[in-house]
Amino acid sequence: MWLVGAGPGDPGLLTVRGRELLATADVVVTDRLAAAVLLDVARPDAHVIHVGKSPTTSRSQDEVNALLVEHARAGARVVRLKGGDPFLLGRGGEEAEACAAAGVSCTVVPGVTSAIAVPAYAGIPVTHRGVAQDLAIISGHLPPGHPDSTVDWAALGASRATIVVLMGVARLVDIVDALLAGGRPPATPAAVVERGTTPAQRVLRTTLDALVVDAVAFGLRSPAVLVVGEVAARRDAAVPIPPVAAATAAPGARAGSGWPGAAGGAPLAGIRVLVPRTRARQGLLARRLRELGAEAVETVVSRLLPTGDATPLREALPGADGLVLADSDEVAAVVSLLRGAGTDVRALTGLTLVAASASAAAALDALGLACVRSSAEVQVAYTVVTEVPVPGLRVVICGAAAPPVGIRTLRRVPLLVDAPAEADPRIAEELRHGDLDAVTLASSTAARCLVELYGPLPDGVLVAAMGRRTAQACEAMGLRVDAVPSEPGIYPLAAAVVDLVASRRAPTA
Known part of the structure; x- marks a missing residue:
């Protein structure tokens, strides 16, 4: 372990x-x-x-x-x-x-550790020659004066050490009062870095006596790191992650609408976008959103299960020369269906097995089954077979693969069905607390499973759907759609999110 x-x-x-x-x-x-x-x-x-x-x-x-x-x-x-x-x-x-x-x-x-890295990403050195040579890293989980706390808040208040507090947002009032009571001057610089080192990072710079009021106006949320001491006023380095939305408030200043402006030419800086995926593999949509500055929060909302009915497969195989399998999931489904019907992979004897992807080839090899690989592939939503190097085959296609070029397709047999995955408590919590700004839905399955797992989305969450069918699925699930790109694809969908965010950020008359 x-x-x-x-x-x-x-x-x-x-x-x-x-x-x-x-x-x-x-x-x-x-x-x-x-x-x-x-x-x-x-x-x-x-x-x-x-x-x-x-x-x-x-x-x-x-x-x-x-x-x-x-x-x-x-x-x-x-x-x-x-x-x-x-x-x-x-x-x-x-x-x-x-x-x-x-x-x-x-x-x-x-x-x-966030205790040092998060202040650094805000340009704050926790120690600096001639300013602060000692550092105290404190847990704010327990309030000052709690019988289980081992923190000497009075000593911290009387010292000149830089104080970094983790998990202290909920106890901010008590922490400030304890430091002031211990002797820290009210004008001591203080900074709070929210969601540090991420594209959604925000920085509040103020003074110790104004910290609580400014934090409320700023709309401060956990997780955040508090820095108290002379170094908190410094900006000794540029923020190293482009882009970061650094919404910095002066003492007494009030925060804006909660939609930070774009920074560094990245239109989605500071925006958190939920990307429901229907497969476990990494999504290209999330990668594109990150290129635009967003914090893409991915979650798998559906899983593939065998249909449970082997009859269509068994009826399709007689008279066929080959079987085209798109990926390892389809290989596993074939095995499961055959076993459920009281037989095994020997039922495939005499067939040319065509692997449409590396994962399908590996899965067949693990079963001791020889296969041929398609000579060309295109990745869209699934692996697409474009050519099979065995001319004249009459093949049965399993679900996801497209018809191979120059080969006669006898029948398409669906092997797998989509079912909702397990709900992720992290996603449920972030939706409940309003920590997500937008959702991108690339398929009707993603839309259906998202609502089945997490229920209606909060009113303030923007929704972009890829294509008419996905938008119709959203409407059927009671999900409001704010944008549908004029053409399908990852880039148009990401561009639709950019337009939505720009519209939300635009000042109203």
């Missing part, structure tokens, strides 16, 4: 070792604060378990410990993916302790 630090939010800050382990894991147990895009590094068949770790929704620490032990004892390669660094206010020590007590080997892979 490995405890892997995911870093503070920017996926580029995941360590090389962390990426290697994540790519080979059988089971990934992840927090809410770990960047969702990091899960694209994991294998498509990896079991991903979300354990929350948010102020409102979370599994207990005992439940998390039990999950790690259970899967590790079953022989799985388990990666516990934790935001920031596992051993800095992340309860990684407790998880390592639980594994050791259960006889499970545990290795720690340190991560970049």
Whole structure:
């Protein structure tokens, strides 16, 4: 079992070792604060378990410990993916302790901590020669004066150390009062960095005495890092992630509408877009949205299941020369349907099996079945077969593949049906708390499954649908559609989101 630090939010800050382990894991147990895009590094068949770790929704620490032990004892390669660094206010020590007590080997892979990286991304050095030589990193989870707190707030108030507080948004009033009571001057610079190191980063710069009022006007939300001390007034470096929406408020200033302006030529800077996917593999739409500056939050909303009826397949095979399989899911479905009908892959004897993708070829090879590969492929929504290097075949096509060029298609047999996946508690929470600005729906299946899993979307969420059929599916599910691009495709859909956001940001008369 490995405890892997995911870093503070920017996926580029995941360590090389962390990426290697994540790519080979059988089971990934992840927090809410770990960047969702990091899960694209994991294998498509990896079991991903979300354990929350948010102020409102979370599994207990005992439940998390039990999950790690259970899967590790079953022989799985388990990666516990934790935001920031596992051993800095992340309860990684407790998880390592639980594994050791259960006889499970545990290795720690340190991560970049938000306590230092987040201020740095706002241009704030937590130490600076002649200004601050000491640093205190504090948990704000417990309020000052709580009997279980080990923090000496009076001493911190009396010191000149830079104070960095994690998990302190809910206790902001108590923290400010404790520092002022301990002797920190009211005019001490203070800064709060919300969603640090991500494209949605916002920075509030103010003073200690004005911090609470300014935070309310700013609309401050968790997760955020608080910095108190002379260094909080500094801007010693450019923000290293283009683009970042740095909505900076002066002391006493009020924040805007909550829709930060575009920065650095990226029209979706500061915008969080939900991208429901119907397959586990990484989506090109999310990549395009990130290129435009958005924070794309991907989630798989559907899964493929065998139809359960082998009759169409068995009726189609007599008289056929070949069977075209689009991917590994279709190979697995063929095996499942044949077994359900009381037979096995021997029913395919004499057929030329055509693999339309590398995953289909690998799956057939694992079964000991020879196959031919299509000589050309085009990736659209599924793998599309364009040519098969065996002329004259009469083939049966399984579901997703398109008819091969120059080959007679006897019949198309659907093997798989879409069904809603399991709801992701992280997504449910972000929708509930209004943390998402827009949703892109690339198919009618994505629209249907999204609503079935999470219910109606909040009124303020913009919805862009790819094409008329997807828009009709949205309407059938009671989902308002704000934009449909004039032509289908990833780029037009992303452009529709840009237009929606520009319209929302435009000042009203």
